[in-house]
Amino acid sequence: MSGSIVVLISGSGSNLQAIIDSVKAGDIPGQISAVISNKENAYGLQRAEQADIPTRVLDHTEFANREIFDANMIRLIDEYQPDLVVLSGFMRILTADFVRRYAGKLINIHPSLLPKYQGLHTHKRAIEAGDSTHGASVHFVTEELDGGPVFIQASVPVEQDDTPETLAARVLVQEHKIYPIAVKWFMEGRIQLQDNIPHLDGVSLAGNIPLLSA
Incomplete structure (x- = not known):
C-alpha cells in the first residue's frame, strides 16, 4: 500500500x-503530501520546507468558531486526498464532524500510557502519582479526547529525581521511535480499525498492545 499522508x-x-x-x-511507503499548521510560526513548517514538502497554514483565530475552522480544515486536507491524516502536536480539540470524516485513518500520539493521563500535563501527573513507568501511545482518533483505540506504546522508567522536563525528554525519544512505526504499519495496510478494535496483520490487539521498552 502506498499513498498520501497529511500531517497536522x-x-x-x-x-x-x-x-x-x-x-x-x-x-514508510508513500509520501507526505502536505504539512498543515494552525500557527504560521510553527517550526515544523520549516522542517517540511527543508524536505520539499508543501506547507499550508490555516489560522484558527481567523474563524468564528471551532465548527467553521474544522470545516475549512477538511476542505484543505481533502485537496491532497490523504490515505492517512497524522496529528503531530496539533493542539486543537477536533469536532465530531472532523473525526467522523477521517474515521479509521486519523491517528495521534499522546505522551502517556493510555488510558492513563488523558489531556495535558501527563509527565507531571505521572511523577505525582508515583508511577514507576510512563510512556507514549499511538491511537486512532475518536470523538473522545485521547480516548481512541491504542495500537502501539513505548514505556520508560520514571527515575527518582525526574522532573516533568527530564521525563518528557526521555518519553520524546520513544515517541520518535513508535510514531514512524505506526505510520509504516498503516501505510502498509497492516494496521486496521475493525469494530473499533485495532487489528495488526488481521489479529485483534484488544488487551495485547505492542509495547516498546526503553
Missing part, C-alpha cells in the same frame, strides 16, 4: 521530523 502540526514538529526521516529512508 501546531509547534516544533519533532515527531514530524521522525516521520519525514522514515519516509526519506524508504521505511
Whole structure:
C-alpha cells in the first residue's frame, strides 16, 4: 500500500521530523503530501520546507468558531486526498464532524500510557502519582479526547529525581521511535480499525498492545 499522508502540526514538529526521516529512508511507503499548521510560526513548517514538502497554514483565530475552522480544515486536507491524516502536536480539540470524516485513518500520539493521563500535563501527573513507568501511545482518533483505540506504546522508567522536563525528554525519544512505526504499519495496510478494535496483520490487539521498552 502506498499513498498520501497529511500531517497536522501546531509547534516544533519533532515527531514530524521522525516521520519525514522514515519516509526519506524508504521505511514508510508513500509520501507526505502536505504539512498543515494552525500557527504560521510553527517550526515544523520549516522542517517540511527543508524536505520539499508543501506547507499550508490555516489560522484558527481567523474563524468564528471551532465548527467553521474544522470545516475549512477538511476542505484543505481533502485537496491532497490523504490515505492517512497524522496529528503531530496539533493542539486543537477536533469536532465530531472532523473525526467522523477521517474515521479509521486519523491517528495521534499522546505522551502517556493510555488510558492513563488523558489531556495535558501527563509527565507531571505521572511523577505525582508515583508511577514507576510512563510512556507514549499511538491511537486512532475518536470523538473522545485521547480516548481512541491504542495500537502501539513505548514505556520508560520514571527515575527518582525526574522532573516533568527530564521525563518528557526521555518519553520524546520513544515517541520518535513508535510514531514512524505506526505510520509504516498503516501505510502498509497492516494496521486496521475493525469494530473499533485495532487489528495488526488481521489479529485483534484488544488487551495485547505492542509495547516498546526503553
